[in-house]
Amino acid sequence: MxxxxxxxxxxxxxxxxxxxxxxxxxxxxxxxxxxxxxxxxxxxxxxxxxxxxxxxxxxxxxxxxxxxxxxxxxxxxxxxxxxxxxxxxxxWVEQREPTPHAAASFGHQLAAMHLAGAETFGASWDGFIGPLPLDNTPAQEWPRFYAEQRLAPYLRKAADRGALTPGDVRLVEKVVDAVEELAGPPEAPARIHGDLWSGNVLWQDEGAVVIDPAAHGGHREADLAMLALFGLPYLDRVRDAYNEAAPLASGWRARIPLHQLHPLLVHVCLFGAAYRTTTLDAARAALHGGG
CATH class of the missing domain: 3.30.200.20 (Phosphorylase Kinase; domain 1)
Known part of the structure; x- marks a missing residue:
């Protein structure tokens, strides 16, 4: 062996x-x-x-x-x-303690990575998020890509494993059906990490190194929403620096729950009903413009 x-x-x-x-x-x-x-x-x-x-x-x-x-x-x-x-x-990446300076540098790094762009939404390779398959079939329009390749598959999987009730499924389906109305201004495909929770950010003296990606052409707000999902030190400094380099579209704060819904559904698929309430709260907030 x-x-x-x-x-x-x-x-x-x-x-x-x-x-x-x-x-x-x-x-x-x-x-x-x-x-x-x-x-x-x-x-x-x-x-x-x-x-x-x-x-x-x-x-x-x-x-x-x-x-x-x-x-x-x-x-x-x-x-x-x-x-x-x-x-x-x-x-190997030796980690450092996070600092406001490193957070600002990371915001600039993340903006530069996103602005490198992608030819389409999706990717030319079969994707994974953790151990779960991630449909990277290329698409030209983000709203339907997000609804059909990021929300619907994991909603079905969560329902099949019994972690969501039929009523829960109907609530999330309302978001799937309304994605075009909730998506905000059109965005070009960004070069995103795709699974950017705080545990995948390794701090350096200057910025950070990000690991374990589910990389694809996606919506740049998705990475920022994921950073907010489980908390990140100096997140406001990261976002302020990001906005300096690549200003976000109007209404981005209201769209955070919409972008968090995909990783939350993934967590329901992986870990069960422990993430049910947070997922349903995100779905309701997405439908009400973040409120």
Missing amino acids: ESVAERVAELTGREVDSTTSLGASHEWHLHRAVLDDGRALFVKAVPSGRGSAHLTGVFRAEALGLDWLGRSFGSPVPEVVGWDTRTLVTS
């Missing part, structure tokens, strides 16, 4: 001095590896003989997404060192 050190050596072409377990996330294990030249790396690996068949695309999606995000100016993502269907190796 191939060890993590052997996988990393094969993908990097270097000997591995040591590996340290960092626990697990979903169906993969996390490690810190140190190469024979002293370089530290971060490793995600599906244990040999374990993992669902559909997970063979997870690391491909993440590697392609990181590479794509990394082509934007000053992109705040780690380097992809190597990958295969069961392993992803990236550069």
Whole structure:
């Protein structure tokens, strides 16, 4: 049975001095590896003989997404060192304490990444958000893309697992049906992270590095709404700096619940009814313009 050190050596072409377990996330294990030249790396690996068949695309999606995000100016993502269907190796990121200065720098970084743009909404690769498939079929119009490829699939999955009642489903369906009215001014596809909760932000002295993307061409307000969902240190500084570099369209605050509805439905699918109330509150707020 191939060890993590052997996988990393094969993908990097270097000997591995040591590996340290960092626990697990979903169906993969996390490690810190140190190469024979002293370089530290971060490793995600599906244990040999374990993992669902559909997970063979997870690391491909993440590697392609990181590479794509990394082509934007000053992109705040780690380097992809190597990958295969069961392993992803990236550069190691030493975290720092968040500061107002770093938050402002991160706001500028995020704006630059978004402004790098995308050819369409969606992406040319099959996506994942955590272990769940994410439909990246390219689309030209955001409202229907969001309704049909970001809300409806996870609403069905949440209902199928019994985490939402028929009445809950009808409420969220009202948002799905009204997305064109709720979407705000048209936006060009932005180069977004797609799963930008605070745990995926690693602070640096200057800005931050973002990890674990569900990258695709999307609505730039989605990343900012996700940052607000579970709280981020100095979020106001991030948003103020973002607005300096790439002003948000009028009414963006009222649309935060609309953009939070997708990640909340994903959480219902993954973790069950614990997220039901928050999801329904977001749906009601979206229908009432954030109020």
